Amino acid sequence: AYGSAMAPLFMNLTFWIGAFMLVVILRQEVDDEGIPNLTLGQRYWGRFLFLAVLAVAQALICCAGVLAVGVQTASAPALFIAAACASLAYLSIIFSLSVVLQHIGKGICIVLVFAQIPGATGLYPIEMTSGFFQAIYPLFPFTYGIGAMREAICGFYGTQYETALATLGLFFVIGMAFGLLVRPLMANVNRMVARQVREGGLFNGENVEVPMRPYRLSQIMRVLSDKSSYETDLARRYARFSRWYPRIMRGAIVLGVVVPVALAVVFALTPAEKVWVLTGALLWLILVFVALVVVESLRYSFERQLKLGDMSDAHLMKLAEATRTVQAAVAGEGEGAGDEADRAAARYYDHG
Template identity: 75%
Template sequence: ESGQLASSVRAAAGSLPAGSSERAALEALADSLDERTRAASTALDALTAANDRAQSSAAALSDAASALDGAVRQATSGASAYSTTLFGTTLPAVNDALDALAETSSALSGALEAQRLLVAQTGLVIDQLDATMDTAASTVAETDRLFAGLESELGIVYNDVLAFGTSDALSRLVGEGGLDADKIAAFMASPTEVVTEQLYPLNAYGSAMAPLFMNLTFWIGAFMLLVIMRQEADGEGIPGLTLAQRYWGRYLFLAAIAVMQAVICCVGVLALGVQTVSAPALIFAAALASLAYLSIIYAFSVTLQHIGKGICVVLVFAQIPGATGLYPIEMTSPFFQSIYPLFPFTYGIGAMREAICGFYGGQYVSDLLVLALFLVLFMALGLLIRPLMANVNRMVARQVRDGGLFNGEDVDIPVRPYRISQIMRALSDKDTYATALQQRYATFNRWYPRLMKGALVLGVAVPVVLAVIFALTPTEKVWLLTGWLIWIIVIFVALVVIESLRFSFERQLKLESLSDASLIDLYGATADVERAACMDARDAGFGGRERACARDAARDGAEGEEARHE
């Protein structure tokens, strides 16, 4: 169309006059249209060629995409098959092979270790065999020499027998009938005859064991009296009641019950058929043993409170095997053979055995005297030591009651007063006394948690170590058990001492808040308490203690006058 338009324009220009400007313009326009037509034709040809190339490229790309898609599909299926083969067959087989290799290596290592041990053991066995062969060789040589000597001796005996047989000496010795085979057999079967003579016959095994269980009953009965009933006697309604009178009153009340228990027990065992050569002697020994055991348990209980009761429990367990109740003391361990004379059960059981089996010399009276000695000694312990433990017992009773784990009982003993020296130091220079006391108390407070933790750790660690030693060593077990019990007692005592020190510091710190007049009055109260202690000692019948108290009272009186004067 552009070429036709150029021809039309050129025809129009030919109709115009030559040389005119309009004709020139139209010819120029026709030339321009021809150029544009040619350019458009050239561009159209180029576009046609490009289109042809694009179509061929698209076809080639489509073929390549189809080939790529086929290749990808083939590769995917191949990879899936390979993965299935790899993870489903190859890797499990490799793992199984590695496991088998590891097991084989372990077995081989164990076999090598066993072979090394076997080689070492074989070397030891060979060394022992070598030594044994040397010993056997020397033994065989020695045996050969012995046999040579025996052969010569047998030859001599043979000649002697032949000579003896040819003579008539044998017939003269055994008679014409020869040796009596029955008598020789009887002699060989029983060369000796034992004739048993019972010095103290018993009707039953129970009669022999009755003393042990009766003494055990008396001890437990006395202990239960202190557990069930009050061990303190108050002075309500009885003015002027001293500590000694309280102690004697409570003991005599419990003693009446203990004697009734002993009598009932003796009557019961006699009714059951236990043998006795003297029933009154048995009942008297039982009553005295009960009183002695009650004296021991009562003294421990009122003097050391719960710790004393624990000691009583330990004592009963120690006395069962160690007081000749089960076996003769010669059949027990050296430990029990060394300590059995210290047990009251030893003498209680001995006295009752005398009354049951029969009397031997003065053994019955000797055992009763020792029981009476136990009674007196522990009675003195309770009367003299108990007032000295007043503050400690009050502290322990208060802490037991506050703890809520055990039943606590109030201690009716008056609080021990401050020492005269403490009151005098406070009177002389209260500020210096308070400063020094506070410094000591601060030092104690720094050490108090460490001491308590150390006691707790040692209280657990030492028994554990002893238990390990008990299980792993052939050490005599009774020594380890005794050491364990002693250590527990030591820990309890250490804890009581630590708490007593803290309690004492707290009491002494109260002195700095008192006036001089109050301190002087406190001094007078202290002297009154000391005089009351002297009266208790006098009432208890301890003359030495009474004289010592008199000397202390005189000395304290002089110091009191000096303090009042100042």
């Protein structure tokens, strides 16, 4: 039946939106209250596994519901397995983007769902879509979630079902690797964004439970060797950046408004393919937000480096020692080095 044939698209859309709403409604961060010395990996896995239980439960309830209303299946167990695998893969992608890139990551998740509805063979055979979607549809996780569920509903052909599940597993691994490996590198940016979100008062924000990345040892040594030269050079570069800062911000805001308005006019007055225009507008807004974050990160980095010049030599020596401890822990040197690094980072880097 037509409804059974369309069920994979709408079910996968449900899984994606369900996983996204879990990330939006529930906290992403895990504090260590009552469980001291949690590592970043343990925090990430702990929150993800909690969300995974809810996401899989949503998927299983959805499958039971569609079977109850009469969706036909070649294999109901295969449908449940495909739904669980797709939900976990989507949650892995959504959670990693949201944790690593904060609100920008959530925006990317919204763009992805818009792009995947027409571009993942959910509505029409891929040969009936534009060349753009024919080129990129293998990169969409929806393509394989829909494919696996179509096999379970319409019947199995060769190893299509197993291939789709294996590819969903690959998306799961990529999402987890991105979250676990890239998040520590984005610690300072995440903390800055979270602080500004809270100060803005428009969006709900939560503290980022990630230790601030340490100063580079070379920076500390340079201040210790010649503080006057360091302060003069940094002040000169910061002054040049400060002159350009308001112009860049104004330009980004103007372009962030003008380009979407222009695309809206194109959308309304031309026969251009609407999904291209809409996707272009969403991608442009994300690009503008990324540019603003980069500029703010540069300003934050300058302000953070300026603090080095105000520190005493004794404090700088302690800072250098803490930096070496953190570097040793990252390299896996020494028994208990990870806990010591956490304490050092909390003491010397977790301020303001």
